[in-house]
Amino acid sequence: MLEFRKDLFADERDDNLNVIGKGEQRQDMLGHVTGRTRFFDDHGFDGLLHLKVVRSPHHHARIRSIDVTAAERAPGVKRVIRGQDVPLNKNTLLSLIDFGKDDEPTLAVDKVRYKGEPIVAIIADSEAEALAAVKLVRVSYDPLPTVFDVQEALKPGAVVVNETYPGNYFEYHDKYDHQKLRFGDVEAAFRTADHVIEERYQMSPIEHASTETNGTIAAPETNNRYVVHSCAQGLFFSLGTTAKILALESNRLHFIGGTVGGGFGGKVDSLTEPLAVLGAILTGRPVRYVLGREEEMQFASPRGAERHVIKDGVMRDGRIVARQITSYFDAGAYTRLTSYGVVKCVAHMPGPYTIPNVRGDAYCVFTNRVPATAMRGFGVTGVDFSIEVQMDKLAHLVGIDPMEFRILNAYRDGDMKAHRRVAHNTALIECVQVVAQKVNWPLSETARRASSLSGGGGPRAAIPPTVTDESGRIGRPETRQAPPQLTPGAAPLPAHQPRPVVPVYQPPPAHQPAAALPNYPAQPADAAPLPAPAPPVPNAPAPPQHGAARFSSVFTRRR
Amino acid sequence: MARMPVQFRLNGSDRAVFVEPAETLLGTIRRGLGDFAPKFGCGQGTCGVCTVLVDGEPRLGCLTLSVTCEGRSIETASGLADGPTLHPLQAAFMEHFAAQCGFCTPGMLMAAKALLDRNPNPTRVEVVEAIAGNVCRCTGYEPIINAILAAAQQRGVRRA
Structure with missing residues (x-):
């Protein structure tokens, strides 16, 4: 059962939560226990075709030639898809947020770069016929180092x-x-x-090893659109990726999903959607592309x-x-x-x-x-x-005791992080204290009295003079040696003080949390503080801020 | 190859269907008869998401040939509830948060039903053994084990 430590985080929020912390039935649970939840593969289609891919047996090889003539003539085969049939056969997932260059083909053309990379897709009446035709594709390779x-x-x-x-x-x-x-x-x-x-x-x-393997069923819909039953964890991300690779307007894709048979991160890559939709476009029929378990374990990311x-x-x-x-x-x-x-x-x-x-x-x-x-x-x-x-x-x-060692070195509110942002909402000290208490781990009086809310800031908020170096710039192969060497004579960045923290919200007086902190022993000015990298601020700790202010690093624009 | 006729009961209804000689019971139930409750997870009998009951015994649908099911009685999770009334296992799974993604749930429920049908008062170890062939990647199994034990207890209370 959830336990709320409002004594530790009293100033985080003053509202009374009426859902969090209480039991609430999941809206999808009835479907799960009655077997009615529809995953991507739980949709029937007349004339459903099945897609399977030819995968590289080499970790790295140049493709000399691809011969699909025997596969095309194999029983049940409706269509063979090659790299040149893919409208935009080079993509990178995060290009949708303008991060990185297109670097991955849907079907490899000139070269394979990992064992299991897809090269040719076969669409047939049955899975067995598709798999049989996969074996008939002849790819000639020049293996590379x-x-x-x-x-x-x-x-x-x-x-x-x-x-x-x-x-x-x-x-x-x-x-x-x-x-x-x-x-x-x-x-x-x-x-x-x-x-x-x-x-x-x-x-x-x-490997994520979700019980449901990656897969998609795509089918022609009315109005020149395609319905796509997808396992994607990020449905609209997958829609955007598919639209990009197939050079389609995204409103021609009707993605249905969100019901994922285990994802854990393994269903964000849109491995199957683009080829299934392309298959539906090229055959005019529903196409199902589902990874087998071996494919999932060996070749899915x-x-x-x-x-x-x-x-x-x-x-x-x-x-x-x-x-x-x-x-x-x-x-x-x-x-x-x-x-x-x-x-x-x-x-x-x-x-x-x-x-x-x-x-x-x-x-x-x-x-x-x-x-x-x-x-x-x-x-x-x-x-x-x-x-x-x-x-x-x-x-x-x-x-030193490992728990106390963490308390000694932990961030405290007001400390400067190496990223040059002031630490807020730090609670490692309190977490360690609670863990120690729960497992009856003896802590010294000093460690038990330590608090994230005091002892931070001051000299610990300073940004030190920082040595710069030029390593990391592209085009200098010697910088590939790690760790990168300092460039002699590079001018250090000057030390400076951070800007003061500006609270974004002043709490109404009725919610002053001071009285709600029974477990925080007041820190008298003469209490011996834990030894810390720099002496604590001599003046009394600042009064606790309201939760919104403590979260200001999240909710306000970055400094 | 010639397709072959097979008749069996599926969740209490007589069904007749033509199957390929090498067709699996899972394929027949899902794509042939449209009951999508049992799932395909591995096709190798290692994950248990295809578990169905054949004459009351848990069977892996992906490794059972449909032609061997002539005259048998097949049960899937779709037939567990009695109309709007949930089976005690279903109610316990809901109560104990025994499903997350829900993909293993239909198979898990059938493995559990087979256990409780032959052993109404199982020990925790017996529950663990009964679902040992069913992989769940979300829950860590504890809520599932607790749900099955709770369902057994519930049924016992009702009988007493």
């Missing part, structure tokens, strides 16, 4: 996987080969730290592999004074959503901790593996896992 390791792929002279991105890295803003975060001077801090440790963390790809190298400088008293993270995301052969995952990763560096010197570099790298995509916090889960394991190692190194 492959690259499967992200750091190998970034080396100068590495095999080029995806010609749209010849450096094997996604190009951010058409200018940079990675995403970067700079705050202070990690090198100087490493030199003065009591301990410096560097560790490498690595995550494998993970997984969560991508990640590698994180974390180097930390820590003092004997437990303060982390520098953190450097270099992250490599394996996008596989095409971008899909990995470029976005990398941006999220950098947003999570250096973890929910106030560290005065931070350097982050994250690369979206192309290799000859199956293209990766979204999955449950992708971009974030891997780096957060790495950071938290690193935190345990650091705590062990300096001999």
Whole structure:
């Protein structure tokens, strides 16, 4: 059962919630238990045709020739589709929001870049006939050298996987080969730290394995439109993608969906919609394109592999004074959503901790593996896992309890994040305190008295002088060596103070939350605060702001 | 190859249908007869979303040939409710939040029904064993196990 800790978040919102926290029957539950819920495949059509694709057996190969004559003559085959039949045979998902270059064909033409890449689509009266005809397609290949390791792929002279991105890295803003975060001077801090440790963390790809595989049924409708029963998690995203690839007006596509048999991020790629609709256009009949389980497991996009190298400088008293993270995301052969995952990763560096010197570099790298995509916090889960394991190692190194070590280094309200935004609504300290309490983990009196609402800001809100470097610009292959080297003599960014936080909403006096904070011990000015990277502000903590103000970083325009 | 006639009962109604010799019961029920409650998940008998009852026994629809079902009685989740009255398992699944995406639910319900029909008072371990062939990727199984146990208890109360 949900438990609301209004004592911890009393100033977050003052309304009385009348739905959240109470049991409420889901509107789709009756359909689920009676078997009446209609998933994309639960629609009957007269004259339904079935589409199957020919997939590359090679990880990387030039296509010399494709011979479909035998397949075209096979029993039940109604149509064979090749790359040149696809109106716009190059797309990238996030082009709909103007992010990235078109880099992936619907059906490969000149080259295959991963094992399982679709090359030819066969439409037949039955699945069995379509599968039989798939075996009759003759594709002649010239196998090419492959690259499967992200750091190998970034080396100068590495095999080029995806010609749209010849450096094997996604190009951010058409200018940079990675995403970067700079705050202070990690090198100087490493030199003065009591301990410096560097560790490498690595995550494998993970298949979503939803019980329903990816698929689509598309059928001609009246008025020159097509009805599309889709498994897509983002229905309108898939509609836009299909309209773009098929060069159709989007109002000619009638997408029906939203009922997804398990997605977890694995149904955002529009893998089946464009070909099913194209099949319906070319045959004038309903076409069903459903991935088999083996296709789903082997060739549908997984969560991508990640590698994180974390180097930390820590003092004997437990303060982390520098953190450097270099992250490599394996996008596989095409971008899909990995470029976005990398941006999220950098947003999570250096973890929910106030560290005065931070350097982050994250690369979206192309290799000859199956293209990766979204999955449950992708971009974030891997780096957060790495950071938290690193935190345990650091705590062990300096001999501090791992829970207390987190409280010691946690963000507090008013602290400056490495992204140069002031931390609001920080609650890591309280979360750790609650967890410790629930599992009977002994915390020291100091740790139990710590609060996110006090001790932050002041010197901890300062932006330090920051060393800049020119690495990351496209066209400089030597910058592919990680971590990038500082350019000697580069002028540091000057230190400065953040702008003051402007509350966007003043609470009515009736809702002053002070009385509603029984579990927050008042922090007397002389109470010994936890040791922190910089001394706490000497004056009394600011009165708690109303929830809307605490969320101001979310709801107001970014500073 | 010549199609073959097959007759069986589906959720209490006599049905006659022509099938391909290699056609699966799942394919016949779904595309042949239009009952889309049992799902296709793997076609390899590994996920259980196609589970139906054949003469009361749980069977994988994707691995059962339709021609072997001549004269049998087939049950799917579509036939669980008695008109507007839900089966105790259906009511318990709703009550205990035992479905998220709902794709495994029709198969899960049939595996559970087979269990309760032959063992009205199962232990937790017996429930786990009964649904061991049914994959759910959303719930983590706990709500499903609790729902089945609750349905068994509910039925017991009603009998007493």
